[in-house]
Every structure is written in structure tokens, then in C-alpha cells.
Amino acid sequence: MVESELPKEVEHLDVLTKTGHRTGVSKPRGDVHRDGDYHRAVHVWIFAESTQELLLQRRADCKDSWPGLWDISSAGHLSAGDSSLTTARRELAEELGVFLPKDAFELIFIFLQECVINEGNYINNEFNDVYLVTTLAPIPLEAFTLQESEVSAVKYISIEAYRSLLADADPEYVPYDVNAQYGQLFNIIETRYNGNLEARSLDLQKKLSRYAHVSLSAELMGLTDADQEALALLVKAATIIDETYHLQVSGLTYPGS
Numbered sequence: 001m002v003e004s005e006l007p008k009e010v011e012h013l014d015v016l017t018k019t020g021h022r023t024g025v026s027k028p029r030g031d032v033h034r035d036g037d038y039h040r041a042v043h044v045w046i047f048a049e050s051t052q053e054l055l056l057q058r059r060a061d062c063k064d065s066w067p068g069l070w071d072i073s074s075a076g077h078l079s080a081g082d083s084s085l086t087t088a089r090r091e092l093a094e095e096l097g098v099f100l101p102k103d104a105f106e107l108i109f110i111f112l113q114e115c116v117i118n119e120g121n122y123i124n125n126e127f128n129d130v131y132l133v134t135t136l137a138p139i140p141l142e143a144f145t146l147q148e149s150e151v152s153a154v155k156y157i158s159i160e161a162y163r164s165l166l167a168d169a170d171p172e173y174v175p176y177d178v179n180a181q182y183g184q185l186f187n188i189i190e191t192r193y194n195g196n197l198e199a200r201s202l203d204l205q206k207k208l209s210r211y212a213h214v215s216l217s218a219e220l221m222g223l224t225d226a227d228q229e230a231l232a233l234l235v236k237a238a239t240i241i242d243e244t245y246h247l248q249v250s251g252l253t254y255p256g257s
Contacts (some may be wrong), residue, residue, distance in 0.1 A: 012080040013039045020110075020127045026080035033064075036116075036123035042088040043130045044074040044105070045185065046098075048138035049193055053156040055139070057095065059174070060152050065122055068152070071174040073133075074098075083243045084129045092133075096154065097145025105131045109184045130185065134193075159189060 012026040016038040032039050046055040055073040059066055076091035078084060088105050092098050111128045144154055157165075163186050166178045176182040220228065 011077065013037075013077055014080045016040060016127065020112075029077060033122050033124060036125050038125045038127065040078045040084070040127045040129070042076060042078065042084055042091060043072045043111070043128050044088050044092050044133060045131065046073040046133045046135065046139065047159075047189060047193075048135050048156065050137050051156065051158075052160075052193070053138060053158050054162055056155055056157055056162070057146075057151045058153040058155075060148065060150050062149065065117060065124065066174045069174045070155075070172055073154075075128075083239050085131075085243055086239060088129070088131045095147045095150050097143075097147075098139070100133065104133050106133075108132050108188050109181075111181050111184075132188070159186060 011029045013029055013032045015023045015025040015027055015032065017023060018038055020038070020040070027035075027037060031037075047053070048055070056070045057073060058070050059068060061068045074088075074092045074095045076087060076095075078087045084107070085102060085105060089100065089102065092100065107129055109130050111130055113124060113126045113128060115124050116122070117124070138156055141154055141156075146152070146154065162173075163178050165173050166176050166182075169175060178186065220231075223231065
């Protein structure tokens, strides 16, 4: 059997309570949306500060939700057992070909989306961890490598123009209520980046100059196969602990919790 003939692995999602806590149950993605189970996903927004623009992607026509519409820079479900930040980095890499370090992603708020589409056949009860990736200048569009099964095109749009399109419920864009929870995206960006760009850049460079670049590595040659398997589990556990700590210090909570 050639690779193209291999059955595609079914993605499982962790089922959550209505307050965003894990139930200990995981189900196939299709069943989760059929049954209206609460689950978790990530939204990743790329924002170019110098032009005050957001990057949007056009969803592929084959998508089972909002096909062909303009949407978030990158987004995706958390597979069962995965962490939020790991998923955010993976989705951006897979969908747009952009590989960024963990500290490029800032979790700015958590958004609960509850809607029913596709004539009632797709129920979306989804907690979304919304991340912001800020660049000084726009990443050139030709630098993106699009995942054809997910994304058909990308473009930049001014934050004001995008908010107006959502407020007017433009049919070419995935709907978000900018007067409700999702309005936080625009409020946060405008509050933070409404000042002098040059002054902020100089201040940032001054702060960065205080630090020295240090490369850390680990010697694994002396570890047995069992040791390396145990180490992989420890790294996975540490990632979950790191994410929990990040949520604690940020003060973010799931809606209703």
C-alpha cells in the first residue's frame, strides 16, 4: 500500500465542561461537532505594527466550516492531550509555513464561541485561546507557504477596515461579534500600539541590549532508550505545567469559570 492510500488518522479532541474544564473523555473531531461538545482551539493573529494591519487567511473551499471565507491568520483545534501553545506554534507552521519561538506568541484573551451552522449539522461550542504575534513590518506575502487543504490565500487588512467588515456582517468574512467578547482583540491592539512606534522600538532595543545570548544543549548519549522515553514524558509534563503557570500569572480564565 502506497502512502497516499493509507487511511487518514482521525483527530480526537478533549471534551470539556461548559466552564472549560477537561472531563477526561476524548472523541473524534466530527463527533464533537455533531454532538455539540465543548472543546478547545487556538486563534493566532499576526499583527504588523508599522502598518496597523492584521494578516487574514482565506479558508480552503473544502473546509467543513466557513469554506472560502476570510478568517484568522491561523487557527486549529487542540488535539487530545496537546497544550495550547504547542498547538498555536504547530498550526502557524503547518498552515502558513511560519516557524516562531514560544516567546513570539502572547496569549491575550480566551473567547467562547457558541454557534450552529451547516443547517444544524455543525455545532461549535469552542473555547479559543487567542494569541497575538506582533511584527514591526509586515511579513511579505510571498514568504508564506500555504497548506492547500486549509488555506487558499492570505492578505493584510487594516485593523479598522476589518472591524468595520465584521460589524457590518460582510458575507465574505467569518462572523465575530466585535461588540461582545471578540472586541477585546481590537481594544487590546489599539490601546497598546496607539503610541509612537519609533520611541517604543528604541525602548525595546535598550531593554534587549541588557541580555546576552546563551545557547543551551543537553548531552543524551549516555541515556538508555528507557531513559529517553521517560525524559520525553517529563518534557511533556513540563510543557503542561508551563502553560498552567502562564495562565495563572496572566490572570486569564475561561468564560463562566
